[in-house]
Amino acid sequence: MENRTIEFYRKSADYILERIPEKPEIAMILGSCLGSLSEEITNQIVIDYKDIPNFLVSTVKSHAGKLIFGKLGGKNVVCMSGRFHYYEGYEFEELSIPIRVFKLLGANKVILTNAAGAINKSFKVGDLMIINDHIKLTGASPVRGKNIEELGDRFFDVSDMYTKELRDIAWKCVNKLEQQYRTHDGVYFYSVGPQFETPAEIRAMRILGGDAVGMSTVTEAITAAHCNMKVLGISLMTNMAAGVLPQKLSAEEVDVAAENAAERFKELIREIVKEI
Ligand code: HPA
16 A cells, blocks of 8 residues: 655645635535436536546546536535445555545535445435435455555544534524424445345344435545544435345335435535535
């Protein structure tokens, strides 16, 4: 494993800083279900991942692979259109790159959204879950390797990783928009994928305290916590997790549920960006 220094990330950040008029305050990494929110960003400056030195490149051809800078809800934001997952073949340590670059650009808050399978049987497809914690039992930490002191301490606390401050704001917005009947608090269980889980894995995850399962978000949240960024994570239940219902899981089911919930989910994120 390569041991990177702060200069590695600065190279990406400096390239971007030369091209944007104002530094972003909030970074957003939106799951496939929410990508279209980026279309609402005004005063857009779009930078292709492939043009940014040391940045990651999308493996999925159809994926946008762009950073979108501009204004949303009166705030300067940067939105990643197309995120990176371990199952695509990246190392865990590589997955730290986007968040560290956002930090060097000046962002101190990050909003992470994802599609997830509902482990908690009281949840329904289309419900949202404000992540209050996560469980990651597989794979390495994204901040493994020589510590970068300029970003954070070697050993760091993660007991408020999904910060209460941002969760409280999210709940205020949920209540204001009267989405409280379709929104929960809960624990996100990380699964490396790309296969969905087995029913036995889901039963184990439920016993361990997971409410929803998904293949993203936690590497980004851990990296953000290391460099002292505030994290808000929200999951959309696109399916009941494996074995909950007597049927097979499919990517189509996930896409349909995501499309159906997109407007409501976007309304909430818009409101949250305005309020934080
Ligand atoms: N498991 C893992 N990831 C997912 C799921 C699931 O059931 N649904 C959407 N993303």
